[in-house]
Amino acid sequence: MHTKDRSVSHPDLHSISWDTFDRLAAGGGGVSAVGLLRTADRSRRLLLLAGLVDLAKADEDVTGPLFPAEEPWELLVRAQEAEPSALERILTHPYTGSWAGYTTRLIERGLPGECPLWVHYGYFHTLAAVAAIHAGLEFTIRVPVWNDTVVLPTLGAAHLDEGGGFATAEVRGAAGTFTINGRRSRVAPGAPDWTPLRDFRFEAGGQVLHLRLDDLDPHRGLFHPIPPDRLTDTEAAHWQGLLGEAWQLIVEHLPEYAEVLPSGLTSIVPEPAVPFRLPSASTGEAFGSAVIAEPVAEDPATLAAALVHEFQHIRLGGLLQLVPLHDDDRTERLYAPWREDPRPLGGLVHGVYAFFGVSAFWRALSRAQPQNRLAAFEFAHWRAQTWQTLETIRDDAALTGEGRRFLAGLATVFGPWQAEPAVPEAAHWADTLAADHLAGWRLRHLRPAREPAVDLAKAWLHGERCPQGVPEGRLDTVSDGEWANARADLIRIRFGPDGETRLPRSWFRVPGALEADYRLVAGLTDEARTGYRAVLEQDPDHAEALIGLGLSLPDGPARRALLGVPHLVRAVHRVLREAGNTPAVDVLAGWIGSATD
Amino acid sequence: MRSPGGEQPGIQSELLDLSAVSLSELRKLDPAVLRRSIRHAADRTTHIPVTASGSGGGGAKRVD
Numbered sequence: 001m002h003t004k005d006r007s008v009s010h011p012d013l014h015s016i017s018w019d020t021f022d023r024l025a026a027g028g029g030g031v032s033a034v035g036l037l038r039t040a041d042r043s044r045r046l047l048l049l050a051g052l053v054d055l056a057k058a059d060e061d062v063t064g065p066l067f068p069a070e071e072p073w074e075l076l077v078r079a080q081e082a083e084p085s086a087l088e089r090i091l092t093h094p095y096t097g098s099w100a101g102y103t104t105r106l107i108e109r110g111l112p113g114e115c116p117l118w119v120h121y122g123y124f125h126t127l128a129a130v131a132a133i134h135a136g137l138e139f140t141i142r143v144p145v146w147n148d149t150v151v152l153p154t155l156g157a158a159h160l161d162e163g164g165g166f167a168t169a170e171v172r173g174a175a176g177t178f179t180i181n182g183r184r185s186r187v188a189p190g191a192p193d194w195t196p197l198r199d200f201r202f203e204a205g206g207q208v209l210h211l212r213l214d215d216l217d218p219h220r221g222l223f224h225p226i227p228p229d230r231l232t233d234t235e236a237a238h239w240q241g242l243l244g245e246a247w248q249l250i251v252e253h254l255p256e257y258a259e260v261l262p263s264g265l266t267s268i269v270p271e272p273a274v275p276f277r278l279p280s281a282s283t284g285e286a287f288g289s290a291v292i293a294e295p296v297a298e299d300p301a302t303l304a305a306a307l308v309h310e311f312q313h314i315r316l317g318g319l320l321q322l323v324p325l326h327d328d329d330r331t332e333r334l335y336a337p338w339r340e341d342p343r344p345l346g347g348l349v350h351g352v353y354a355f356f357g358v359s360a361f362w363r364a365l366s367r368a369q370p371q372n373r374l375a376a377f378e379f380a381h382w383r384a385q386t387w388q389t390l391e392t393i394r395d396d397a398a399l400t401g402e403g404r405r406f407l408a409g410l411a412t413v414f415g416p417w418q419a420e421p422a423v424p425e426a427a428h429w430a431d432t433l434a435a436d437h438l439a440g441w442r443l444r445h446l447r448p449a450r451e452p453a454v455d456l457a458k459a460w461l462h463g464e465r466c467p468q469g470v471p472e473g474r475l476d477t478v479s480d481g482e483w484a485n486a487r488a489d490l491i492r493i494r495f496g497p498d499g500e501t502r503l504p505r506s507w508f509r510v511p512g513a514l515e516a517d518y519r520l521v522a523g524l525t526d527e528a529r530t531g532y533r534a535v536l537e538q539d540p541d542h543a544e545a546l547i548g549l550g551l552s553l554p555d556g557p558a559r560r561a562l563l564g565v566p567h568l569v570r571a572v573h574r575v576l577r578e579a580g581n582t583p584a585v586d587v588l589a590g591w592i593g594s595a596t597d
Numbered sequence: 598m599r600s601p602g603g604e605q606p607g608i609q610s611e612l613l614d615l616s617a618v619s620l621s622e623l624r625k626l627d628p629a630v631l632r633r634s635i636r637h638a639a640d641r642t643t644h645i646p647v648t649a650s651g652s653g654g655g656g657a658k659r660v661d
Contacts (some may be wrong), residue, residue, distance in 0.1 A: 011626070014614045017607035043615040044638050050623060051635040077620045087620065101642040108639060222647045284646030291649075313648045320646070322610040330644070350648050402608060 014040045016322055021402070024319055025409030027312075027356060028256065034263045037318030041287040042091050044321055048100035049073075049124070055107050056121065062107065064118025065168050066142050072128035075139055079131035086134035090127045093154050094267050094289035095219035099123045101285040102219065114225050119144040119166050123219065126152055129171040129178070138174040145169050146218070149228060150180050150187075156196035157216045157228055158187035195228075198236055202244045204251040207258045212267045213239055214289075220269040222283050222291065231270055238297070239270060245300035246307055253364040257308055257357070264318075265311045268292055276489040276510055280306045284317030298497050301375065305361045312357035316350055325349055325403030326396075332477045334393070337385040337437055340483050342445055342475060345398045348389055352407070355386040356414055363417060373495040376423040380430035383417050388434075390414065429491050432551060435563050436487055439547045443566040444480045446473030453568065457575035460588065466595035473567050480567075481543045484512020487551075490521040514544060520552055528552045536585045540573050549586055557593025558586045568592060611637045 016036060023029035056062040056069035063069055080087040090096055103120050106113050113120045122144035130152050132139045143150055145167040151157045152171070160169060160182040169182040179188045187193045197216055202209045213236060218225040231239070251258040266288040271279075273294035281291040290310035295303040319325075326349060332342040336351055343351075362379035369375055393399070394407040422430075452471035459467055489510045494503045507518035516531025529552035535545035546569070550562025561569050562585075569589045576583060613634035615623065623631070 010630075011618055012614045013609050014612045015607045015609040021608060039616050040610070040612055040614075043612055044641075046615045046623070047613065047635045047638040048642070050631070051639050054635070073620070080620050101645070104639050104642045108642075222649065223645060279649065281647065281649030283648070285642070317646055317648075321641070322612060323608050328644075347648070354648070 014043060014322055016319075021319075021323065021406070022409050024315065025406040026413045027360060027410070029260070031260050031263050034260050034315060034318075037315065037322070038092070038263065038287060040322050041097065041318055045091055045097050045100050048104055049096075052100065052103060052107070052121070052124065055104075062117055062121050064116065064121075066118055066122050066125055066144065069121075069124065072125045072141060075128040075132050075137070075141060078137055078139075079128070079135035082137055083135040086131045089134055089154060090131045092266075092288070093127075094286035095153060095214075095217045096127060098219040098221075098283060098286040098289075099127075102224065115144075115146060116166055119146055120225065122168075123153070126150070126171075129173065130154055133171075133173045133176060133178050136174075136176045140170055140172045142168050142170050143180075145182060147227060151216050151218055151228065152180075153217055154197065154212070156189070156194060159193040159195070160187060161185040195230060198231075198240075200240050200243060202247040204244075204248040205255075205258075207247075207251045207255075207262070209247050209262045210266065211243060214267050214269055219286070220267075220289065220291070222281055235270070235294070239268070239294070242295050242297065242300050242303055243268070243307075246295075246304035249301055249304040249365065250307065250361070253368055254308065254361050257311065257360070261307065261311045264288065264314045265290060265307060270294060276493065278302050278306050280310050282310045282313045282317070284313075284320060287314055287318055290314070301365060301372075305358050305378070308357045308361045309354045312354040313350060316353045323402050324400055325406055326400060327398045329398055333475065335389075335438065335441055337389060337434065340441070340444070340479060340485075342477050345393060345396055348393050349399075349403065349407070352386055352390050352393070353410065355382050356410055359383045359386055359414070359417065363420075366423075373423075373426070373499070374492065374497075376426035377429055377491065377495045380422045380426040381433060383414075384430055385434055387414060387418055426495075429495075433488055433491060436547055436551055437485075439550060439563040439566050440483060440485070440543065442473070442564075443543050443546065443570065444483060445476055446567040447476045447480070448473045448568050448571040453571040453575050456568075456572045456592070457579065460572065460576065460583070460591060461579065461581060466591050468595050470565055470568060470592070470596055473565075481541075482512075484544060486510045486513035486544065487517050487521060487548070489513070490517055494521055512544065514548065516545065516548055516552075520548060525552050533584070533586070540577065540582065540585055541570060546570060546585065550589070553586060556590070557596070558590035559593070560596055561589040561593030562586070564596060565592065 020029055020033050024033050053069045053073050076087060105111060106117060106120060125141050125143045129141050129143060145160060145162055147164050148160045148162050149157055150169055158180040161184055162182045169180050172179050179186055198213045200211050214220045215231050216228040269291040271291055271293045278295055279293050282289060292306055326345050330344040332344055334343050334348055336343045336348055338351055359379060359382040362375050362382060366372060366375035366379045390407060390411060448471060490507055490513060493499055493506060503522060507513055514535060516528045519531055520528035532545045532549035532552055535542050546562060546566055550559050553559040569592055573585060573588055
C-alpha cells in the first residue's frame with residue numbers, strides 16, 4: 001500500500017503494488033498482502049457506514065423508533081476515542097460488511113427487506129453498543145428486537161419476552177458490563193436468556209487460528225438477514241474438534257497457507273450437513289467469513305480443503321474491491337466444471353483461484369500420504385479441471401489487462417503441476433468424472449433446434465447414414481432436469497476411508513444414485529452398462545442413465561455421442577418416439593456418433 | 598487505474614484510504630471527495646458477490 005500522503009484532509013486512494021498483486025495471483029503475498037486487503041475493506045465499510053448515516057439524516061423514517069443515526073455514530077466516535085480497538089472490533093467483524101451492503105441496497109433501491117427498514121438499519125445501533133461495551137463507556141442506546149431476540153454482533157444474543165414481532169429495547173452499559181432492557185423483560189450476560197457466541201482457538205505447530213462459530217448474527221448469511229439458529233453444545237463440540245483437525249492438516253501440509261489464513265478467515269457460519277458433500281459459500285461483502293455445511297467426522301481433510309477454498313475466495317474478493325479483473329458483464333455463458341449451471345466470467349475467475357488453492361492442498365496431502373487414495377484423486381481431479389478452465393478463460397476479451405496478468409501469474413505456478421505424476425487410478429477416475437460432468441452439463445443446458453433433430457430422425461427412419469456436421473445446441477441457463485451428481489459422491493466414497501467396504505454398504509444412501517452408478521464406480525462396467533440400459537428402456541430421457549451409459553461403453557461412436565452430444569441424442573430420440581419408433585439409445589447414439597469422427 | 602506494465606509502481610484503486618482517519622476526522626474531509634468515495638462504495642453494492650461451492654463435494658451445488 002502506498003501512503004505518500006496521510007494528511008487527514010487529503011487521504012490517499014488505496015493502491016496495491018504490482019509485486020503484491022503478482023504474489024497474490026500466485027497464491028502468495030503473505031500476511032502483509034491480506035492485511036492490505038483487509039485495510040481496504042475496512043475503508044469500504046467505513047464509507048458505506050458514513051453513507052448510511054447521511055441517508056438516514058435525509059429520511060428519519062429510516063431509523064423509525066430507534067435513536068437517529070447520529071446517535072450510534074457519536075457513540076462509535078466516543079468508543080474509538082476511548083479505546084481504538086473497540087471500533088476495530090466491529091469494523092473488522094465480517095457481517096458489518098454484509099449489513100452495510102444489504103442496507104445500502106435496501107435504501108438506495110427502495111427494496112423491501114425481511115423486516116421493517118428500521119430493524120435492518122438498527123444493526124448499526126447494535127454495532128455501536130458493542131463498540132461502547134468494549135470501550136468501557138457508560139451509555140444507553142435503543143436497538144431493534146426481532147422475534148424477541150437482540151443480537152449484539154461478536155458477543156451473543158439476548159432472548160427477551162416482548163411478545164414477538166418487531167420491537168425495541170435499550171442496551172445500557174457501563175465499565176464493560178451491560179444489560180438489555182425491553183418493556184417487559186431484561187437480560188444480562190450470564191443469564192439463562194443470554195447466549196454467548198462461541199470463539200475457538202486452535203494451535204498447531206505454533207500456528208494459531210482464532211475462529212468464531214457464528215450461529216447468531218442476522219447478517220451471517222449470503223443474501224439477506226436470517227434469524228439465529230443455535231447449535232447445541234454437542235454440535236459445537238463436533239465442529240470444534242473437526243476444525244482443529246482441519247487446522248492441523250493445513251499447518252502440517254500447507255504451511256504457506258497456514259501463515260496467512262488466520263488473517264483472512266475469522267468466522268465460520270455452520271449450516272446443516274449435506275449427505276456425502278461439504279458445500280461452502282462466502283460473499284465478498286463479508287471479508288473473513290465462510291458458510292460451511294456440517295462436516296462428517298471421518299473427513300477433516302475435506303474440511304481443510306473447504307477452509308482453503310473459502311480463504312481463496314475471501315482473498316480474491318478483497319482484491320476485487322481494489323482492482324477490476326474483468327468487465328461487469330454477468331452473462332451466464334461459460335462452462336464451469338464445479339457448477340451445474342453456466343457461469344459468467346467473474347464466477348470462473350473466482351472458481352479458478354479457489355480451486356487453485358484446493359489443488360494445492362490435495363497436492364501437498366497426496367505427496368505426504370502416498371497411500372491416501374482420496375487425496376490423489378482430488379488432486380488429479382481439481383488440477384485438471386481448474387487448469388482446463390483457466391486455459392479457457394485466460395484470453396477472454398472481457399478480462400482487463402490486470403485480469404490477464406493475474407491469471408498468467410497463477411498459471412506460472414499452476415502449470416507445472418499438470419505434468420507431475422498422477423496415480424493411474426486417480427487419473428482414470430478424474431478423467432471419468434470430468435467427462436461425466438461436462439456431458440451432464442451439455443445434456444441439461446444445450447438445446448438442439450427442433451428442425452435439425454427432425455432431419456436427423458428422418459435420416460434414421462430412412463435408413464440413411466447420419467449426416468455429417470452435428471448441429472450446435474443453443475445455450476439455456478435453465479437446467480433440463482435435476483442433476484444428482486451421484487457418481488461424484490460415489491467415487492469419493494470409494495476413495496475415502498474404508499471406501500471399498502463402505503461403497504457397497506452405503507451407495508444406496510447417496511441421493512439420486514442408481515445401482516448402475518454403484519456398479520460403474522465399483523469397476524463392474526459390464527453390469528453397469530446393463531443397468532443403465534434397463535433404466536433407459538423404462539425412461540429414455542433419464543439424464544443420469546444416458547450419461548452413465550456413455551461412461552460404461554467402450555471407446556467408439558456411441559460413447560462419443562453420449563458424452564459429446566448427449567443433448568442431441570436425447571432430442572432425436574424424443575422425435576423418434578413421437579413417430580412411434582423407439583430405438584435403443586446406444587444404437588441411436590452409435591449412429592449419431594458415426595458422424596462425429 | 599494505471600495500466601499494467603510500464604514503470605508504474607502499482608495499481609491505484611478508487612477507494613479512499615481511511616486507515617489513518619478517525620471517525621471524528623472523517624466528517625471533516627473535503628465533502629466532494631468524501632461524497633464521491635461514498636458513491637463509489639455504494640455503487641459497488643449493486644451486485645452481491647456471492648460464491649458458493651463444495652470443494653469436497655465435486656458437483657457442488659454452487660461455485661461462483
